[in-house]
Amino acid sequence: MSVSFLDRLGETATRKLAARSSRRGVLGRMSAAMALAPAFPLLPVSRADAASAPAPAATLSDFERRAQSKDATKCNYWRHCAIDGVLCGCCGGGVHTCPPGTEPSPVSWIGTCRNPADGRSYVIAYRDCCGRDICATSKDCHCNTADREMPIYRPQASNDIIWCFGTASTAYHCSTAAIVGQAS
């Protein structure tokens, strides 16, 4: 499910511009966001704890039918069901590890993905790694999937946003896919 060169070009053009902003200011506004919109879980942890993730589909989506659980550097790796960006595993990091010199965003968008190895669904936090320009990896490592992906008015499930809030720099480098918990 890789995207075109021009998509990546556009992504590069946009994301390379994201850069440093005031951490204190951002955290203040994040607090405001949570105070103002308590029904709007922005942290994936609260999302998982609330057990409000969508129930796994009775039948499998096209992504789920084709997903594999062996190679985390591929777009069809099961955790990448709703990712939009460059895989950090292709950039010196790993599926939940940021590459050297970058910093994970404390907030992220989330997906609910089915692991074909155990048949269970898990809540996945797609944490962007921030602080460097976009990783110059191959086209195969740039993914854009959309299972349960939502518009920006549901930001916690929206993957077009530059998710580098609360980091020292808001430059986008790559995206990880960390397990938060089992979806209920």
Next chain:
Amino acid sequence: MVGWSMKTTWRAAFSAMLMVSAAAHADTPVLQAEQSDVATLPPVAPHWFLPATAHDAYTIYDGDAGHILGTVPASGLGNIVLSPDRKVFYVADTIWSRGDHGTRQDLLQEYDARTLKLLREIELPPRALAVYKKQDFDVSPDGRWGYVFDMSPATAVTVVDLAHASVARTVDIPGCALVFPWKTGGFSSLCGDGSLTNVGYAGGAEVKVTHTKPFFDANNDPIFEQGLVDRATGRALFVSYSGKVYATTLGQDPVIGAPWSIQQAAGQPVAGTGVQDLAWRPGGAQPFAWNRASGHLFVLMHMGTYWTHKTAGTEVWELDPVAHALVRRIDLPEPARGIAVSPDAAPLLYSTAENGKIATIDVRTGTVRRTIEAQAGPVFLVPDM
């Protein structure tokens, strides 16, 4: 000896040719030294279109001639709007003092539409940063106010006084996002509970904020971000992932019509929301366009299952949103992620393929007029809409 003789003969012939040539051009004026000058643009024409392109720009094309007229700088995080009087291009963008770091600056930039000179820059609070979201910024139909969507991640809208080149105020819109301007006096935003929030503002400190009841199912069939607004009427068309159209008249108390199905209008099965429900569906990064002259809605369609709302389309369906009827289906030369339509009665359809090529298509015949190597992304600006 023979060699020398041959050389002499050739030289003589060559000299004769030069003399003849000089005589023939003796009355032709010598080319004069030139002064460098700068082109200006004619008034914005209905068949102009501006795709987001490589090199941080929106590139102005003449859709009839198929060539570039000029370039407006804007990053992929930037938004561009043509003022309702067509005299100014507004660009809302975000830059950093040291390229990829340093002091962040959010700006509303104003470019003269004839000279493309930068006229003014208005400093803004931090904007929302997302990939290609046209609905992050718009201008009121009277040209007086700019509405800039902010996300930090708390959501708000900065209202810019364009007459005085200053920020008028910021309005918090918790749980809501994007801006859809009314015919006059405010804007609405889409909310995570399936409603609209409506912000009335006519200057000064006072705002009036109202909420509609939820009218769409944000959990199971959300409305696309790329809703369309006709600024002249304040009417909007919102379309859901499964292809339901909600015709809405925006205002302090919006009037929202009963939804109708694009697929049903086209005599096709209604698309479900099951992950294996194969059907014609809207999709892409800019999947909708609205022709002002006919009032017709254009939708980028593909055959797919639910959650394929970002998938490129293979056809464009032209629909009459009043009659809820299909007008025609247009085959695209290549799958496209974004479309736009000119506002006039002889409309051109523009579609961007995943390889960055743009096809210009005569809507009335469905024929491809041109294919342009535009290095384009999936979003466009066209006049008026």
